[in-house]
Amino acid sequence: MKPCRPRLLLATGAFVALSACAPDISPSSYAVGSVGQVNRTVRGVVISARPVAIGGTQSGVGAGAGAVAGGAAGSAIGSGVRANIAGAVGGALVGGIIGAMAENAVTRQSGTEYVVQTENSALLTVVQGGGQELSVNQKVLVIYGSQSRIIADPS
CATH class of the missing domain: 2.40.50.590 (DNA polymerase B, N domain, beta-barrel)
Structure with missing residues (x-):
């Protein structure tokens, strides 16, 4: 199995970046x-x-970041090419869903x-x-x- 430390850092960075997505809705912001x-x-x-x-917002940034991070992390699953591809696809799907949910929660x-x-x-x-x-x-x-x-x- 491949080490996934860089992928974990990528996933963590993507979700941390979502916290900057919340728009400023105060009456003092133009x-x-x-x-x-x-x-x-x-x-x-x-x-x-x-x-x-x-x-919260649903701009797609969270879903995209989650899909990239999930795909990267999922590609480390298994020992063969097919297993890596299946893991990447599954990871991208799950990561996209989790990323969209995270974006909505963080920007509420x-x-x-x-x-x-x-x-x-x-x-x-x-x-x-x-x-x-x-x-x-x-x-x-x-x-x-x-x-x-x-x-x-x-x-």
């Missing part, structure tokens, strides 16, 4: 494409706030769902990540955009 864009803002009051779970986050009543009595609901906790009856600004945000009204 994408580069949002810089310089004008957004409409309205005043309102928070009428409801509740914690929610924000599902907590957030808050806010219901805001605007000055013209419209009700808006926005889910956003942590970073700034707002309370019921707090005056806020709702910033419309590709990623709408709710922030405290400083006035």
